[in-house]
Each structure stands twice: as structure tokens, then as C-alpha cells.
Amino acid sequence: MPTAHPVAELYADHHHWLHAWLRKKLGCSERAADLAHDTFVRLLDREGLVRPQEPRAFLTTIAKGLVANHFRRQKIEQAWLETLARLPQAEAPSPEARTLILETLIAIDRQLDALGPLVRRAFLLSQLDGLPQAEIAARLGVSVPTVKRYVAKALVACCFADAD
The missing domain is CATH 1.10.1900 (c-terminal domain of poly(a) binding protein)
Structure with a gap:
């Protein structure tokens, strides 16, 4: 059996x-x-x-x-x-656009969640709060080049997620 x-x-x-x-x-x-x-x-x-x-x-x-x-x-x-x-x-937006936007927001959230907390925080401070990199560096206690790397890493994760 x-x-x-x-x-x-x-x-x-x-x-x-x-x-x-x-x-x-x-x-x-x-x-x-x-x-x-x-x-x-x-x-x-x-x-x-x-x-x-x-x-x-x-x-x-x-x-x-x-x-x-x-x-x-x-x-x-x-x-x-x-x-x-x-x-x-x-x-x-139209109902179709609303659904697409919601799915995109969820996908971006999933991508950001996969990043480390400092990378995610740097990206959000940059993109949502519009803070300059020097201020983000001071808030996070890292260097400006590190902030640049963090933001770039997050952008790649969000923009090229479907390329995997």
C-alpha cells in the first residue's frame, strides 16, 4: 500500500x-x-x-x-x-487602477520588508519625507555614502523586483 x-x-x-x-x-x-x-x-x-x-x-x-x-x-x-x-x-482612479495601485503598494511593501531596517528607514526618509542624505545619515548614525548605498539598494529592490 x-x-x-x-x-x-x-x-x-x-x-x-x-x-x-x-x-x-x-x-x-x-x-x-x-x-x-x-x-x-x-x-x-x-x-x-x-x-x-x-x-x-x-x-x-x-x-x-x-x-x-x-x-x-x-x-x-x-x-x-x-x-x-x-x-x-x-x-x-478607476477601479482597475485602484486595484493595480494597491497590488503595487503591497509588492513594494514586501520588497522593503525584505531589506534591513536601516535600509528601509533610509529609503522611506528619503522618498516619503524628502529628507536630504546628510540629515538621514545623522538620524540613522551612519555616513552619507552609506545612506546613498541604502537608498540605491532599496530603489533596486522596488524597481526591479519583477526581474528576478
Whole structure:
């Protein structure tokens, strides 16, 4: 008799538990179901999955990352909706453009999150606050050439993310 796929076994043994755990965290059964599903999809995307010794801890680790991403996305969506609400009606983008802009903001956030905190902070101070490099260097306690490298690294990460 063939052995079951490790993900199938994890699913059969722990899906109900994971869904209940996520439901407690999120307060929403439907969203919990989505994230439980996403957890197992992540496992299917992995090559060479071995059976974890502590399956619930293993699944919890993956699910926590998905929950964090969910809340992060919610914050970005909320900020985007607030920005749209402040725009005059004549300047409001089309529904298609709104969706594309939101997806772009989420992709940029993901790219910036992958950078170190100083790189991210230097980039945001430069691009959003418009601070000169010397002031950014003073705030971060680094040299101006380091600020230049940080900003360049962040720009490359954001602008050429799809080139990978």
C-alpha cells in the first residue's frame, strides 16, 4: 500500500486544529479557512518536505507568517482607502487602477520588508519625507555614502523586483 503524501497526512491530522487556532486569532471563520488552506498550499510548494517531529508547531510557524502578512495587507489597504477618500472625485482612479495601485503598494511593501531596517528607514526618509542624505545619515548614525548605498539598494529592490 502506498504511503500518503506528507502534506496529505498533515492535512488529515491537523487541518481542523489549525482552522480553530486561526479562527481564534482572526475572529473570522472564513478568513481562518483561507489561511489554513494557504498554509497547506505553502507546504505543497516545498520540495522534499519531511514529516516534522512537532507538526502543530511547524504549522503554527507557517500560519503565523500568513497571519502577519494578512494584517500587514489590511493596514496597507486601509491606508489606501483613506487616501482615496481624501482625493477629489475628479482625480479618483478607476477601479482597475485602484486595484493595480494597491497590488503595487503591497509588492513594494514586501520588497522593503525584505531589506534591513536601516535600509528601509533610509529609503522611506528619503522618498516619503524628502529628507536630504546628510540629515538621514545623522538620524540613522551612519555616513552619507552609506545612506546613498541604502537608498540605491532599496530603489533596486522596488524597481526591479519583477526581474528576478
